Amino acid sequence: MSLLEVRDLAVSYDARRAVEGISLTVEPGEMVAVVGESGSGKTTTAHAIIGLLPPNATLDGGQILLGGTDLATWSDRRMESIRGAQIGLIPQDPSNSLNPVKTVGAQIGEVLRIHRRGDRRTISRRVVDLLTRVGLPDPETRARQYPHELSGGMRQRVLIAIAIALEPRLIIADEPTSALDVTVQRRILDLIDGLRAEFGTAVLLVTHDLGIAADRSDRLVVMKDGRIEEQGPSAQVLSDPQAAYTGQLLRDAPALSVREFRAVAESVTEEPAIVVRDLVKEFRVGRRPFRAVDGVSFDVRPGTTHALVGESGSGKTTTARMVARFAEPTSGTVTIAGARAGRDFRRHVQLVYQNPYGSLDPRQSIAAIVAEPLRNFRLGDRAARRTRVRDLMERVALPESLLERRPRELSGGQRQRVAIARALAVDPAVVVLDEAVSALDVTVQAQILDLLEELQRDLGLTYLFISHDLAVVRQISHTVSVMNKGRTVEFGTTQRVFTDPQHDYTRELLAAIPEPVR
Template sequence: MSIQTALQRAAATPLLELDKVSIAYQEATGSRRVVHDVSFSIQPGEVVALVGESGSGKTTTAQAIIGLLTENGRLEQGAIRLNGTDIAHWSSRRLDAVRGAQISLIPQDPSSSLNPVKTIGEQVAEIVNIHRRLPRKQVQRRVLELLTRVGLTHPELRARQYPHELSGGMKQRVLIAIAIALQPALIIADEPTSALDVTVQKRILDLIDELRQEFGTAVLLVTHDLAVAAERADRLLVFRHGRVQEQGVTAEVLRAPASDYTRRLFADVPSLAGAAAPRLNLGTQAPAIQVNGLVKDFRLAGSGGKSYRALDQVSFSVQSGTTHALVGESGSGKTTLARCLLGFQRPDAGQIIIDGTDFTRLKGEALRQFRRRIQLVYQNPFGSLDPSQTLYQVIEEPLLNFEPLGKAERYRRVRELFERVALPDDLLGRKPRELSGGQRQRVAIARALVLQPRVLVLDEATSALDVTVQAQILRLLQDLQQALGLTYLFISHDLATVRQISHSVSVLHRGQQVDGGTTRDLFAMPGSDYTRQLIEAIPGRHWHAAQPKSEDAFHEQ
């Protein structure tokens, strides 16, 4: 074999290749196959995205590559080749030499992926010490280099801190530092930005891309965020029910999806579909919500009486029957404002007027009864429902707390709401664990509506859901608003969704309102640099803007 032929063959060998991989889980009822005959490859320096809804098999496939399937998971058939060598059936001990050195993982949840009792420096040093025997000072120097490389300020301080002392974005940067410590050939990024604000998300994705270009590292991006995949991946693989629906160059798949499922999936992504904001028709009636000069301070523990101003003279009004969005990064004051609106915290100054009543002046039983007019739908449908209650009991409970209704009337009200949120009656006797995420959020919405409130506070109510389920819940919320005349306060860091559902917006930054107005005007002519940065950071918006309307196949359908 000539040297030229050998080089050609080496160049043709993918960094990673999966060949007809099938994976099953062993359950009480027997073996259940969850991944079916999956084949794809990744070349050095390439970004390949696995996209699809929860349960589609994408994370299971990624786990199998690095030998991290759960105890009841097993590779039934197929090959997983790393640089031409099949590692599919290697023992965990043998794979230890590969993990970190050749393939690294950036896990999804930065809050649960770091050891809470070890410093950041110790955890970064650990990966270096496992694979390389270096003097202690050299390891410490490498740790500081890595923390600096991923953009953490004051790396010496960060190395001494514990995970709870860092923000979510900072913790994710630490995980990236660990992942790149040994300059691996492949990084598996499993939903690396799903829990982050849009601007932090952009910075993290930019960082991964910079590292890829610098070191020639390939990236396997596992995500349900199709907008992120559209903007960042060279190639897409669309998963559904453990099978690859289609795969190809990202731009080609987006312009002309081959399967109906892929077309529906893309059509549900607000930033890809180019959804326009609903129009705000100004009425003469009094606003449903009016916030005037709201101020909220928190005392800092151990600071000698110093305080932190979470809200600083925030004012806005919301027209009855419309949706007003609160947007901003973590720490901007969104949640504090919502807690004041719900009566969980009292502002230090200002007014909150709901349906003409100054909410801030109410106390005791008057406050408790007034809370019926404003209800909350939480972010996480998996944690907001009592697992010991049936769905009927979940929805009925507010009636038992507030209204002396007979059993028959309570049953009628619960069934009516169950039907209104498009859930079948035969689920009423089931427990939350038996439902999907979208079904659970429908139950949470029904529970919030059972007291017939005028206002719903939706705290990131769709952020934990897959894109298709998210679209279904947004349509349900719009239908309920039109049918019942509801007013929504929609708290979100997802500006693409905000543009799709909200009539008006307030932008918060470090406790201050830096922008506000109708959604259409704000997106067309943002009034602050901060708002422009938020809009610029929306994943997928640049891809959509660049496409000729006639070629936007999935949007036209």
């Protein structure tokens, strides 16, 4: 008998069917990955299993068998006896999943208290044991701290400690590493694998990252539009996909696709588009200055892409903000070829932010958003601006019919295309892209990366590309700076850095990329 068996599951939101006819199994000690884009129904399926569907959702049919017992008809009150004890949940966002006004120890202990697993002293010891098990240093201190005092990786380990506190038979991991740096991501996945080996815990992994699924899972379930496209042993599905959609996911996943490195022209006579020399940025933290960027230097040739890579806190985004003059350096220089100081600089250098959901004014129409830089710089009359906006929409492959809509009516990929169109409005020579594809599904990410390459070829744009995802960097950049703790630890062509890394930190980052399917 399977540990978990889902039969013909159907779920609707406000009478609109979101999941239809889902059937899958999870065996003891097995990791089954459910993959697909946003809206595919994978998270809805996971939440239905653990009985955490939102109020506007209805479970329309099917069975959810845990050890042969059908949970589909259980009330929420009855499900409380299962959650934590039999099924643990690792939620997606470590920043929003913990109570900010309770200590970490209190939140782990709450699970134990609810299920009456000992007195106060016993629970306190168990909390420290759990924090030790998930690899947090100085667990006694961590137990007394609040979530904001921990890094993202530490917060995710706390969520794992909560999920395993009662040693459940099944853990549902809903995008458990999507907000984490690549090396932290690897450590979290190693931790989950260790729990499987030690306790025989089964894992249902929900992810849009096919690279992670390929690297870690025993079986794959591929979902699209609320239905299962195909499922089977991971190696079989990845090596011989039967569904066209699975094949497309494989081609679009940067970690799994094998592409040639982007070559850099041999000529060095052309003046660099960006010259950064000995850049330093210090912030005052209490009485002592904190050096976030420490002596960073690099050049970027016109029409090429230079990537800054590293984990959170490496200084890459601070460096990018100084290049774009959204922050002033403590010392050092940034020179942009052809750009003058003052207001005119903004016409020459534009910035595309990470989050397409937060970087567009929700009150404005798409037409107004794209036209805003033209109005700010008083470029053209109203008719000329309308024509320019239509041309930009065509350039980023968006239909003119979207112009009167608001950002909330667009998908994430469409919003990021709007952000790119806005950045191009004033014909910049340099575009700074700060994690510009990290919030996107793999197929949408691939489309945006292809668009960026096309725009670079057609318009001669120079990109400064900030990312913690080396698989994406490998695909789009010509040259790369690897940053760690504010310093550049390695610099060179992307091909050289990826094939012959000289620094231990670079090797550690590269080792965390899932191996491509060959």
